[in-house]
Amino acid sequence: MKNCIIVIPVLDPNDAFTPYVKQLISEDFKSIIIVNDGSSNEKTQIFEKLDELPEVTVLTHAVNMGKGRALKNAFNYILNDSDLATQHGVITVDGDGQHKVSDVLKLCSELEEKSSSLLLGVRHFQEENVPWTSRMGNTITRHLFRLLYGKGLNDTQTGLRGISTDVLPDFAAIEGERYSYETNMLIVAVHKGLRLKEVPIATVYIEDNEESHFNPVKDSIEIYVLLFKNFFKFMSVSFTSFLIDISFFQLFLFILGFMTVGREIIIATILARAVSSFFNFSISHKWVFESKKRWNQTLFSYYGLVAVQALISGVSVYWLFQLTGIKEVILKVFVDAILFMISYRIQKLLIFKSHEK
Known part of the structure; x- marks a missing residue:
């Protein structure tokens, strides 16, 4: 049998x-x-x-x-x-x-x-x-x-x-x-x-x-909506975080205007990311990725990723600014859009992934 x-x-x-x-x-x-x-x-x-x-x-x-x-x-x-x-x-x-x-x-x-x-x-x-x-x-x-x-x-x-x-x-x-x-x-x-x-x-x-x-139309739409559901949630939270980040970045640029350009951009990037990342982490942990890991299991690796992203973002914006002279905020939008996709994969597959067997 x-x-x-x-x-x-x-x-x-x-x-x-x-x-x-x-x-x-x-x-x-x-x-x-x-x-x-x-x-x-x-x-x-x-x-x-x-x-x-x-x-x-x-x-x-x-x-x-x-x-x-x-x-x-x-x-x-x-x-x-x-x-x-x-x-x-x-x-x-x-x-x-x-x-x-x-x-x-x-x-x-x-x-x-x-x-x-x-x-x-x-x-x-x-x-x-x-x-x-x-x-x-x-x-x-x-x-x-x-x-x-x-x-x-x-x-x-x-x-x-x-x-x-x-x-x-x-x-x-x-x-x-x-x-x-x-x-x-x-x-x-x-x-x-x-x-x-x-x-x-x-x-x-x-x-x-x-x-x-x-049904090629109805069922295909349902399948693709399901595939992108998690990504859409990530996008909405990330876009909100981005608005918070870019707003504080501009604010800190104004406050730190007395510094040299390079130092001003790096410090403004780090401070703005510290504010926006706290919001992003809190929402992503439970709502976006629905992670069953405890906060202390993800906090260190998440902020490690944030630090690396902030460093890459700051250095890239500074380098591109020196190379092109384009306004810093515009360059930051371009650089962070690329880092956004990379960050999604890392968070989903490494940081917030729950290994349940």
Whole structure:
């Protein structure tokens, strides 16, 4: 008996769905949870017959609630069942027949040996049968994910995933009701320091992916908003900090006008950054990065970064001022914009990152 639970969210399954489920049963999968996500009445008989099989449990949504909600409801069902919760893990499978049973078996074999893991069945997007929309969407998303979260993944939208049971609670109640939920799974996995492993699988697209219920506009927007959500929060706090910083920088330039130009710029930069950084640290710690580290664990490294940034900013502004003669405040805007992006990655991936396993 396979010690993996199969979860299949499905909306209006085709004629191949029942044989596919029976093939999974023939491979000794004894726990298969199917979530009928608001299918039409014409499909009721399919689910009724499947529910009669001892290996199958059918959960039903009266209306379509989205793939994310279907997966979360299945995960909660598993966690509330003492027998299911002892299995090695869960494998999520799309209901459109695009995941081969042999690949499901491959993920189950990997999952039985690993804990604290999220396994991803990775497709090859360079093959000729891949629709150009899927190839383009995956390329954009994986590059954005790497840029914003520092993790290189080849297939961010795969529906064939293996989740070890010990980390299932981490994914049972997170944000996302539709396809954006699967993106949020990756963000949570990176944030919590879970083991992410990519497992190559067959690339199957049936009739140019016509069976998919993915809305290219609505679902893509939700995914990209989710990807940028943390960055937008960082931008808003950083912009406010920048206004505080630039205002105090100008004030200190006025106060220190009796000094030499070089000393005036360096000291004004350091004093202004001391004021703005206290605001930035306080808000970033709990609201932007939602860090579970204690303040004393992040304060030293944060202000170390602030000191280095202030030094680089001050020296760069002074050097550019000597070279170009452009007004100091304008040069500071340019220099700090570059340091802004670098600072985001350092804070997210090093300073405020909580390593939870």
